[in-house]
Amino acid sequence: MTTHTNSSSAPVDVTVTVTVTVTVIGLGAMGRALAGALLDAGHRTTIWNRSPGKGEKLVARGAVRAGSAEEAVRASELVITCVVDHEASRQILDPLTDALAGRVLVDLTSDTPDRARTSAAWADTHALDYLAGAIMVPVEVIGGPEALIFYAGSQSAYDRYEAVLKALGAGAPFLGPDHALAAAYDMAMLDFFYGSMAGLVHAFALAGAESIPGAAIAPYLQTIVNILPPIVAGTAADIDAKEYNGAGANLAMMTAGVDHLLHASRSRGLDTSQLEAIKAVSDRAIAKGHGADSWASTVEALAG
Numbered sequence: 001m002t003t004h005t006n007s008s009s010a011p012v013d014v015t016v017t018v019t020v021t022v023t024v025i026g027l028g029a030m031g032r033a034l035a036g037a038l039l040d041a042g043h044r045t046t047i048w049n050r051s052p053g054k055g056e057k058l059v060a061r062g063a064v065r066a067g068s069a070e071e072a073v074r075a076s077e078l079v080i081t082c083v084v085d086h087e088a089s090r091q092i093l094d095p096l097t098d099a100l101a102g103r104v105l106v107d108l109t110s111d112t113p114d115r116a117r118t119s120a121a122w123a124d125t126h127a128l129d130y131l132a133g134a135i136m137v138p139v140e141v142i143g144g145p146e147a148l149i150f151y152a153g154s155q156s157a158y159d160r161y162e163a164v165l166k167a168l169g170a171g172a173p174f175l176g177p178d179h180a181l182a183a184a185y186d187m188a189m190l191d192f193f194y195g196s197m198a199g200l201v202h203a204f205a206l207a208g209a210e211s212i213p214g215a216a217i218a219p220y221l222q223t224i225v226n227i228l229p230p231i232v233a234g235t236a237a238d239i240d241a242k243e244y245n246g247a248g249a250n251l252a253m254m255t256a257g258v259d260h261l262l263h264a265s266r267s268r269g270l271d272t273s274q275l276e277a278i279k280a281v282s283d284r285a286i287a288k289g290h291g292a293d294s295w296a297s298t299v300e301a302l303a304g
Helices: 029-040 056-060 069-074 086-100 113-125 155-168 180-209 214-241 251-267 273-290 295-301
Strands: 002-006 009-014 021-025 044-048 078-081 104-107 129-135 149-153
Touching: 021 029, 021 069, 029 044, 029 056, 029 155, 044 056, 044 069, 069 086, 078 086, 086 104, 086 113, 104 155, 113 129, 113 180, 129 155, 129 180, 149 155, 149 180, 180 214, 180 251, 180 273, 214 295, 251 273, 251 295, 273 295
Parallel strands: 021 044, 021 078, 078 104, 104 129
Antiparallel strands: 002 009, 129 149
């Protein structure tokens, strides 16, 4: 931001937006959303996809369609990939290491921490300035204030292009130099999400087995959602400190509740595999002496 002053008026703040050249490789739904957000922010955007027939709307909005992956890479100072996995990303980029030299590569491809480390080692071998990222929101949120994308790896690359990355989502935390951190955060959050979604759908199935419409119970499930934020914070603190105060609700009592759910579900012929897995873990924790502790103590039964 620059500030101009003159003798006839008060200081005036003038925000100068710096545009950069950006390439997006991979035009699935998420890749198109990323390119669209970059166009919205005024960045000169080049696009490329392995299969033809994608990106017409982006071109109509001003994006440049490259004729090849190499042309796409050479068109920009910042190259963003968003494809199916890290193997696919390296298949595209491995022949292009000479073209990538001197550019910043940001891989927003979702995959595991181990594969992220493998990709980082590949980038290091070729002396590439590399950021690994993980997108935590659906396509319709990309570019907005609620979008969250994690970044890890090259601090200098992040610092140089932070403003551009925040055009993809206002939430753009840098996690540290270990490239695998973005994927690790991604996996932990998806673990919570998918487990929660499975529990939600099972709850609707159990209610439906008693002729209760989903719409009837949904407002009351919001009560559970509302108590989660302090539970998340408290459980994190307990696990980090390895202190599991079960004064409010102990594991033995809550495991009895899981057992009730198992009986109710079985009586209605519902799948109980998730509940059985939950009870197996809590039973192991109780066997280790955590019956009087909080639910957080089940973490002690998860690693062997």
